[in-house]
Amino acid sequence: MAAWVLQPDHRTPPVPAGSGIAPGPWRHPDGGQIMNGAYERRLSAWQIEVVTVWYGYPLSHWLGPRMPRFSSPMVSSWNPVLAQGLTVEPGAPSPYRDESWCDRWIAEALLHGRKPYGAFTLPAEDALRWFARSGGTGLVYQARMDGDRIRVVAGTAERYAQLFDLDALIADYLYALPPELAEPEAAALDLHRCHSPALHYILSDNAEIRFAQAPLSVRGLTLGYPPCETAARIAAEAQS
Structure with missing residues (x-):
């Protein structure tokens, strides 16, 4: 089996400093260093395995079809993990410090162009600061009060064809999935250009x-x- 390959990404949460947290069990097999980041390895010509690890603790772990043509700085294995507060072992240490951590992460990721779209809920004062910072970013948002907090749905005004190489992505879906599953998804992506x-x-x-x-x-x-994770979900839902 191929070795784990680190996928460098500035979304990777920093390791804890002076917290007294013991490192988790995931180590590099060639040197025993603590794993920290998003890693993938090729299982076959058609399939890859992906894990996100924080300080030796896995936060997500999945298998999916290889989709080699498409890449984008706005797409990352960290995006679903950090936006949803995922953990493989719920009782294990994680970078999420409080109940608003993921909302704050989504808000910052949108401002820095690390996600094209997202929803978050913050205290009114924090949300107002976010509105002020969003000027000039190309983000458009809707906001409403949710008790004493503000819920925001925000996304970029740029078109999908400007944001992503849709031709490469469509080709990958047609490569990775059976035609009866790939063709409707490819058509939907094409319509969004x-x-x-x-x-x-x-x-x-x-x-x-x-x-x-x-x-x-x-x-x-x-x-x-x-x-590739989305394609795995499409295939799994078709079999359920």
Whole structure:
């Protein structure tokens, strides 16, 4: 089996300093160093295995089809992990420090162009600071009060064809999945070329309902999730 290969990514949470947390069990097999980051290894010509590890503790671990043509700085294995507060072992130490950690991470990731679209809920004072910082970023948002907090749905106004190499992504879906599964997803991606996350899933009527009903390939891409993980979900749902 191929060795784990680190995928450098500035989303990787820093290791704890002076916290007294013992490192987790995941180590590099060639030197025993503590693993920290997103790693992948090729299982076959068709399949890869991906794990995200924080200070030796796995946060996500999955298998998916290889999709070698597509890449994007807005797509990362860390995006679903840090946005959802994922852990493989719920009782293990993790970088998530409080109940608002993931919301704050999503808010910052949007500001820095690490995700094209996302939703978060913050105390009103923090949300107002976010609104002020979002000027000039190309982000569009909708906001509403949720008790004493503000819920924000935000996304970029750039079109999908500007954000992503859709031809490469469509080719990867057609390569990775059977035609009956790949072709509808490829058609949905093709139809989004001239749309943008902001105009299609924030400013349109019933935008959040529309987003929830979009094909998985579109939802995953819009959230900045890895297409190979999305393709694995598509295949699993077809078999269930």
